[in-house]
Amino acid sequence: MQFFLQQCLIGLTNGALVALVALGYTMVYGIIGLINFAHGDLIMLGACLALSLVTALGLGLGDAGGMAAVGPAGSWLGIGVLVAVCGLFCGGLNVAVDRIVYKPLRNAPKLAPLVSAIGVSFIFMNAGLFWLGPADRSFPELLPATNLLGGDGLQFTWKDLLVLVVVVPLMAALSVFVRATKLGKAMRAVSQDTTAAALVGIDVDRVIAATFFIGGFLGGAASVIYGLYINTIGFQMGFQNGLYAFTAAVLGGIGSIPGAVVGGLVIGLVRALSSAYVGERWTGAIVFAILIVILVFRPEGLLGRRTKEKV
């Protein structure tokens, strides 16, 4: 029983991270119907920035004068600053890419922005290659690996807590934002019908830019958490990350914000449980087999809206 709970805990923590990335896919898709393949690589660049900042500021548990000196409160503050800086960086970059690459193709056939997104993904990946070098890089530990539940039983460390402490409020803030604010309302309007939204006076371009910014910001936050939780980053991490997050978005119903969260958690759980009970090497196969099964019986995803024109 304890083993099962441990695996669920790992699955949920990993899943929360996947969900945070998946939100970036699903929001952009909901607004302009574009699958932003560059999103995973955007997160990789965010992680590069986080690593550079941590190295430049000399943080890290190992060296005295770093996090060890400022104490736990300082650690959390430092992480908060990292999340904010990387979030702003990724959000800004995402908006810039939209301006330069996707906006001129707004009325082009759907394949044109899609292929451009793949191109942007390659550009990001090579930028990451220059930034990090070809080898994987170790991300310094900023949080101690002490078990919060004590003893040798269930393992729940500061790192796991960090994922939840950052991810859950961000998701809550996002859903409040979309539901309650004027800009959120405008977003929902644009995602339902762009033309009608423009007719009632909504500045569609501004709404799209805001969507890209929020998606990018969440990605930037995810990149910091990823670095601190997984502790290894590399220029190729964007692809795998993006693949799982995209799968989560599709699983939950692409375009649906709660769907992305549910999809992410489901994927995290499936990965953990299939590693525990079937075998580590089958995890990828099982995740995608479940995706196929769900899409056969519920093409709109777990929480997606049923639309007629979907193929």
Add this chain to the structure above:
Amino acid sequence: MTARIAAPFLYAALLVLAGCRPADPTLVKIVSSLPRTGSAKQQSDTIVGGIRMAIEEAGGTAGPFRVEYLDLDDSTAAAGQWTSEAEAANARRALQDPDVVAYIGTFNSGAAKVSMPILNLGDLLMISPANTAVGLTKPGLGAPGEPEVYRPTGRLNYTRVVPADDLQGPLSADWAKQRGVKKVYILDDSEVYGKGIADLFDERCREIGIEVLGHDSIDAKAQEFKSLMASVKAAHPDLVYFGGTTQSKGGQLAKDMASAGIQAMLMVPDGCREQVFIDSAGAANLEGRCYVTFGGLPPEKLTGKGAEFVERYRKKHGELPEAYAVYGYEAACVALAAIRDAGVKDRRAIADAALALDDFDGALGRWGFDKNGDTTMQTLTVSVVKGGKFEFEEILDANAVGEASPVR
């Protein structure tokens, strides 16, 4: 009009002629094919350093020939490690240059599988400084059809200066038993080298009565192994064995093992014996509990010619070489000796001269090649990670430990 049509053809003809200039009969080339980008670069830099030193010390000559060296890369930056395409291209390139008489490589056993059959067709001598998969040379120990599939001509052209895994895998298990290990959990990266050595370790454990709690293959593209490590933890092993390399996520496994709170020892083979492994795992996660086996002696334990090499290397480059540098040096020395012994610029003669070496006095000691092209060296060392560095622990000699003899 005719002149305009003829011009490109003329130009092309000139190019072809230029390419076909008569080969210089006094020039021979040695090429190496190693992963020169990605995390193996640090290791391969020192191997190439070793090769260059061997050629320089010979005055750039071997017998009557001038020797040129070409450093080829079998990895791509995009992959971060060796690729079949790059290795095959290197092998063909070496084969097509008539001056090339020796091919030093590969680093990864999987890469050797690609280039061995290509080079065999041209009888080009291949000397690996680092391949340890058993199937490459030893009949009956690898997959069905090995090693004949790598020798389409039926003749031998492949040699290696490093002992194979049929020594390393079983001896590691014997060492673990000596240290009082009763239960192990085995992981591998599903690659030729990693799975090969993990299987040999597994087999030996069962033979000598160490309980194998589980044997899982990982996906080397996965980003974390937290669930896997929770399973490992629940099994309560005394030792976790990982058959794989730094490039196939050795560092990440060690990291996740530590963060799962597993206190067991970690044992890894020579594919992880490089500084980047410690850097990527985080020194604190390995401190005092990670044991690394290596087919041969670590740089600081070499004696005689080997110690002299390490000293010259340190003087020249200002740092100690990685473990495989001396094997690069030895491979180049073997190539030079074979060229000298053959005395003619003929690939078959040079390959035969190398295979005939039976009492070679090199940096690794006195050794020779057996009938499969394997080294007769039978030494294995265990190091432990301490203070962020590999620290020599003990020498395991297959000949000295009678009952531990891996020969089947």
